[in-house]
Amino acid sequence: MRKLIYGFGVSLDGYINDRDGNIDWTDPDDELHQFHNDRYREIEISLHGRRLYELMAQYWPHVPENAPRIEREFGQLWTEKPKVVFSRTLAEVDWNSTLVSENAVEEVRRLKTAGDGVMEVGGANLAASLMPHGLIDEYQLFLSPVVLGGGTPMFPLLDKRVTLRLAETRHFNTVVMLRYLAD
Template sequence: MRPLRYSINITLDGCCDHRAIIPDEELHRHHAANLERADALLFGRVTYEMMEEAWRRSAAGTWPDWMADWMVPFAETIDGAKKYVVSSTLERVDWNAELVRGDLGKAVAQLKEEPGSGLAVGGVALPLALADLGLIDEYEFVVQPVVAGHGPTLFAGLSERLELKLVGRQEFQSGAVALRYQPSRVTA
């Protein structure tokens, strides 16, 4: 069974707005390594569209002018990855992606049953639904040394308390700390 891993950058005050956090080269390498541990990525519509806009190689095969050379390994990893997109509003997807429709719990459980090294999920709304279903096997919170004072927070509206056990910790030169957790008990 493939594990489903969730990773997200957050500020010290719990904000997960990507505009409040600017990952540096070291964090890009860390996130690229996380993505390489997965056979496929699982996104909701909003995250899929945001990632596609930022990290998709152009039709000419080039990267955007704003992209620093050290960002290219992350961009190549995400650009080439198999993607599953949970959406009831999109009619079609491309960018090596496939739509996931119907019962979310059954669809994701089926993806987890497929052979492979793992699935990576990002975003805010989809991971909330997956956490409620007890489908996330590992959580990674990359806590940034920033207080945003605004923005969306994680797991607002979670139906019941989620007990986690710390299984890994990594500090970065920027002062960010990646904390990895696994559920203490599985709920479904």
């Protein structure tokens, strides 16, 4: 069965963006960017919510030729990686993406049982729809030293707690990664 990872840059107070939707405080330095590039190579399928897909599609397929090598590399990785985009409003998706308009939970269950690799889920709302069903196997928080005071929370309100087990901590120059496994 495929493993599903939910990872995001997160503020100390638990937000993945600020009240205006900005994520500029998560810009990675070269060390962290290389880590993300290497990690992304290991991902078999990337699951995106609509907002994250639109944000990624605005930049990564169009990385300028004069951009740093590490950014050009991720742009190529992102455009080539198989993606499943969950949206009820998009009519089409590009860059090796498949659009799913209904029942994200059932589609993710199907994808998990269809192989034995690693998938990632991107987008707080999509992840929030999967958490109550126990579909997320690993959480990777890239904790930034900033307090935003509001924005989109990484974790939704839940009817019951999700128990996690700390599997790894890693210190980067700009963030601390906390990796947890679901029990």
